Amino acid sequence: MYVVLVYVHVFSDQIETFTIATKENAEKSSKLESGVVRFDVVQQADDPARFVLIEVYRSKEAAAQHKETSHYKNWREIAEPIMAEPRTRAFYTNIFPEDI
Amino acid sequence: MYVVLVYVHVFSDQIETFTIATKENAEKSSKLESGVVRFDVVQQADDPARFVLIEVYRSKEAAAQHKETSHYKNWREIAEPIMAEPRTRAFYTNIFPEDI
Numbered sequence: 001m002y003v004v005l006v007y008v009h010v011f012s013d014q015i016e017t018f019t020i021a022t023k024e025n026a027e028k029s030s031k032l033e034s035g036v037v038r039f040d041v042v043q044q045a046d047d048p049a050r051f052v053l054i055e056v057y058r059s060k061e062a063a064a065q066h067k068e069t070s071h072y073k074n075w076r077e078i079a080e081p082i083m084a085e086p087r088t089r090a091f092y093t094n095i096f097p098e099d100i
Numbered sequence: 101m102y103v104v105l106v107y108v109h110v111f112s113d114q115i116e117t118f119t120i121a122t123k124e125n126a127e128k129s130s131k132l133e134s135g136v137v138r139f140d141v142v143q144q145a146d147d148p149a150r151f152v153l154i155e156v157y158r159s160k161e162a163a164a165q166h167k168e169t170s171h172y173k174n175w176r177e178i179a180e181p182i183m184a185e186p187r188t189r190a191f192y193t194n195i196f197p198e199d200i
Contacts, residue, residue, distance in 0.1 A: 003142045005105075005152065019195055026196040042103045042192035052105065052192065054154060092142035092152060095119055096126040 035062025125175035135162025
């Protein structure tokens, strides 16, 4: 498994726009992409303008393929301009569970 | 849902010890605690001494109860002394999926 954590900080007046766009991307990613095991979106408890996308892929290649989808490109078009700073990413492999 | 991300950096010669102890804690947490939805452990791709525990609880209370379990206390006893720096935590609520 190949796990990507994406950290996003949006402008505080754009939280709803970001949430709607990101839910749609997460739903389509998890339903339509066979390489996506799970695509969770969480919102920081003490700062609702901060989010983490917890993206679990079957392989590194599946993560690359995700970026070619129309739903990802639509999300990026809406989400990037409303970010208060560039998003950051970190990459992981699963330790537990072994099969996620 | 109540999601806790725990960031751990261990001494590089203690990766195996940490991995074994953390797998055991994750397995017992997810099997034995009804308040735990998921307890994933991932290892950073470009630095295997860094880990994230992705802990998904049904409630904030369930997260507090986790800290009272013997498997958590055993884990802490093994893991804390081999951390290269104090672990950090951040707290979240789920946006997608709505029921995790």
